[in-house]
Amino acid sequence: xxxxxxxxxAEDDPNDVFFMQRAFQQAGIVNxxxxxxxxxxxxxxxxxxxxxxxxxxxxxxxxxxxxxNMPGKSGLDVLKWIRTQPSVSTLPIVVIxxxxxDSDIHRAYLLGANxxxxxxxxxxxxxxxxxxxxxxxxxxxxxxASWVNLVDExxxxxxxxQTE
Amino acid sequence: xxxxxxxxxxERFSRIQSVQGGNVGRVWSLCDITSRNRAEEVRVRLAAIVxxxxxxxxxxxxxxxxxxxxxxxxxxxxxxxxxxxxxxxTILIPADRANEEPQILEKLKRGERIDHYETVxxxxxxxLLDIALTVSPVKDANGRIIGASKIARDITxxxxxxxxxxxxxxxxxxxxxxxxxxxxERTATLRETIGELEAFSYSISHDLxxxxxxxxxxxLILAEECASQxxxxxxxxxxxxxxxxxxxDRLTQDVLNYSRVARAxxxxxxxxxxxxxxxxxxxxxxxxxxxxxxxxxxxxxxVLGNQAVLTQCISNLLGNxxxxxxxxxxxxxxxxxxxxxxxxxxxxxxxxxxxGIDKEAQExxxxxxxRVSQSYEGTGIGLAIVKKGVERMGGAVGLxxxxxxxxxxxxxxxxxxxxxx
Numbered sequence: 001x002x003x004x005x006x007x008x009x010a011e012d013d014p015n016d017v018f019f020m021q022r023a024f025q026q027a028g029i030v031n032x033x034x035x036x037x038x039x040x041x042x043x044x045x046x047x048x049x050x051x052x053x054x055x056x057x058x059x060x061x062x063x064x065x066x067x068x069n070m071p072g073k074s075g076l077d078v079l080k081w082i083r084t085q086p087s088v089s090t091l092p093i094v095v096i097x098x099x100x101x102d103s104d105i106h107r108a109y110l111l112g113a114n115x116x117x118x119x120x121x122x123x124x125x126x127x128x129x130x131x132x133x134x135x136x137x138x139x140x141x142x143x144x145a146s147w148v149n150l151v152d153e154x155x156x157x158x159x160x161x162q163t164e
Numbered sequence: 165x166x167x168x169x170x171x172x173x174x175e176r177f178s179r180i181q182s183v184q185g186g187n188v189g190r191v192w193s194l195c196d197i198t199s200r201n202r203a204e205e206v207r208v209r210l211a212a213i214v215x216x217x218x219x220x221x222x223x224x225x226x227x228x229x230x231x232x233x234x235x236x237x238x239x240x241x242x243x244x245x246x247x248x249x250x251x252x253x254t255i256l257i258p259a260d261r262a263n264e265e266p267q268i269l270e271k272l273k274r275g276e277r278i279d280h281y282e283t284v285x286x287x288x289x290x291x292l293l294d295i296a297l298t299v300s301p302v303k304d305a306n307g308r309i310i311g312a313s314k315i316a317r318d319i320t321x322x323x324x325x326x327x328x329x330x331x332x333x334x335x336x337x338x339x340x341x342x343x344x345x346x347x348x349e350r351t352a353t354l355r356e357t358i359g360e361l362e363a364f365s366y367s368i369s370h371d372l373x374x375x376x377x378x379x380x381x382x383x384l385i386l387a388e389e390c391a392s393q394x395x396x397x398x399x400x401x402x403x404x405x406x407x408x409x410x411x412x413d414r415l416t417q418d419v420l421n422y423s424r425v426a427r428a429x430x431x432x433x434x435x436x437x438x439x440x441x442x443x444x445x446x447x448x449x450x451x452x453x454x455x456x457x458x459x460x461x462x463x464x465x466x467v468l469g470n471q472a473v474l475t476q477c478i479s480n481l482l483g484n485x486x487x488x489x490x491x492x493x494x495x496x497x498x499x500x501x502x503x504x505x506x507x508x509x510x511x512x513x514x515x516x517x518x519x520g521i522d523k524e525a526q527e528x529x530x531x532x533x534x535r536v537s538q539s540y541e542g543t544g545i546g547l548a549i550v551k552k553g554v555e556r557m558g559g560a561v562g563l564x565x566x567x568x569x570x571x572x573x574x575x576x577x578x579x580x581x582x583x584x585x
Contacts, residue, residue, distance in 0.1 A: 015382075016374070019377075019381050069371075098373050121380050121381075121413055
C-alpha cells in the first residue's frame with residue numbers, strides 16, 4: 001500500500017502539469033499523481049477538507065511536489081502551513097519552481113522544504129529529473145509519513161468501551 | 165571774586181562801617197569758595213553728560229512724577245521736557261503693562277535697583293518701542309530715598325534684529341525639515357521603485373518563462389512524437405521555434421543575472437585569481453583545445469572581489485573572446501595581470517584574436533542590450549553584467565581594440581594583501 005500512496009503536485013500552470021504527468025508516465029511511476037491548482041486547494045487536500053474529505057479517494061500523499069508561484073496562497077504559504085500541522089508536519093516536500101533566486105531557495109529551506117528543484121526547459125531534462133525523484137524519494141528514501149499514518153490507524157482502530 | 169595764583173577762589177564783599185551815623189570805614193569779608201565752585205563745575209559737567217547721552221535719562225519722585233528729562237529722553241519718547249516734567253511716568257507705559265510701574269516703585273522703596281529690565285514703552289505718537297530699563301533709587305544727604313533715576317535705552321533695533329534672527333532660524337529649521345521630508349519621500353519612492361523592479365524581475369523569472377517552457381516543451385514533444393508525420397520543412401520550423409525559445413530563455417536569464425548583480429549585496433573576499441581562472445577554464449568545454457587556445461601568462465596577484473560575480477564576469481569575457489572570431493579561426497586568448505595605480509589595483513587583461521570592435525561601438529558596448537554583431541548569437545547583456553559587476557566590486561572595466569585587430573578587454577579590481585605582508 002505504502003508504495004502506491006499518491007504524490008500531491010501543487011501547480012497552477014496546466015502545461016507544467018501536462019509535462020509532469022507525461023514525465024511520470026515515461027518514468028514508469030506507479031504512484032498516482034494528484035493535482036491541485038493552487039495553494040488553498042493544496043491545504044484543503046492535506047487537511048482532508050472540502051472536496052477532499054474522503055480519504056479513500058484522496059489519501060495523504062507520500063510526497064508533495066510544490067510550485068512556489070501560485071495564485072492566492074503561494075507555495076511558501078503551503079510549506080509554512082504543513083510544517084505547523086501535526087498530522088502532516090513530517091511530509092517530505094520538494095519544491096519545483098522556475099525561480100532560481102537565492103532568496104526563494106533560502107526561504108523554502110528555512111520553512112522546511114526537503115528539496116528544491118528548478119523546472120527544466122526541455123521535456124527530456126524534466127524526464128531526467130523525474131527519474132531522480134522516482135529513484136530517490138520513492139525508492140530509496142525512508143520518511144516518517146508511514147509512521148504517522150500508523151499512529152492514525154491505531155487511533156481510529158475500533159475500540160468500544162461501552163461493550164466492556 | 166578773586167582768583168589767587170594758587171587756584172583758590174575768594175569771594176569778597178565789603179560793608180561800610182558807621183559809628184553813630186558817621187562813616188568810619190569799610191569792612192572787607194573774604195570767603196574761600198574754591199570747593200563750592202569746583203562742585204558747581206562737576207555739576208555742570210555731569211549735567212552735560214546726562215544731556216548729551218544717547219540714552220533717555222530721567223528722574224522721578226517716589227510718586228512716579230517725572231522730575232527731569234534729558235534730550236535723549238526727548239529724542240526717544242518724543243516729548244519735550246516741558247510736556248512731561250510734572251507728569252506721571254505712566255504716560256510712557258502702554259495700557260497692557262500698567263502693572264509694571266507699581267512693582268517698580270515697590271522695589272525702589274525697598275532700596276532695590278532694577279537692572280536692564282527689557283520692556284515696552286510708548287512714544288508720544290503712540291508707537292511702541294522696546295527698551296532696556298535701569299532704575300536706581302536716589303537718596304538725599306541723609307540716605308532717605310527721595311526718588312529714582314531711570315535710564316532707558318532704545319533696543320528696538322536690537323529686538324528687531326533678534327526677531328529677524330529668530331525668524332531666520334525658524335525658517336531655516338523649517339527648510340531643513342522640508343528637506344528631510346523631501347529626502348524621506350524620495351527615498352520612499354526610490355525604495356518603491358526598487359521594490360517594483362524586484363517584483364518585475366521576479367515576474368520575468370516566473371511568468372515570462374512559464375509560457376516559454378510550454379512552447380519549447382510542446383515543440384520538442386511534437387518533433388518527437390509526430391516525427392513520422394512531419395515534413396522536413398515542418399521539422400525545420402520546429403527547430404526554429406525551439407531555437408527562438410532557447411534564446412528567449414537565455415535573455416530572461418541574463419536580465420535576471422544583470423538585475424541580481426546590480427542589486428544584490430556583494431560581500432568582498434580575497435580571491436586567488438589564477439585558481440579562479442583555471443576553475444573557469446576547466447568548467448567549460450568551449451575553453452578547451454581544440455575549440456580554443458587560452459593561455460594564462462605570468463603571475464596573478466590576489467584581488468578583493470565577490471567570488472560568484474567575478475566568476476560570472478570572467479566567464480562572460482572569455483565566452484565573448486572565443487565566440488566573436490572569424491569563421492574557421494581558432495580562438496586564441498591570452499590572459500595576464502598587471503599591478504596598476506601604485507600597485508594597489510590589479511588589472512586582468514584578456515587579449516583575443518577576434519573580430520575587434522571599432523571605436524564607435526566601444527563607447528556603447530558595455531551598455532545593456534547593446535550588440536555589436538548581428539551575425540553572432542548574443543543577448544547584449546553579457547558585458548553590461550561585467551561592467552556592473554566589476555563596478556559594484558569597486559573596480560573598472562575597459563578595452564583596447566580596432567576592427568580586425570582583436571580586442572583586449574581588461575577589468576581592474578582592488579588588490580588583496582597577502583597575510584604576511
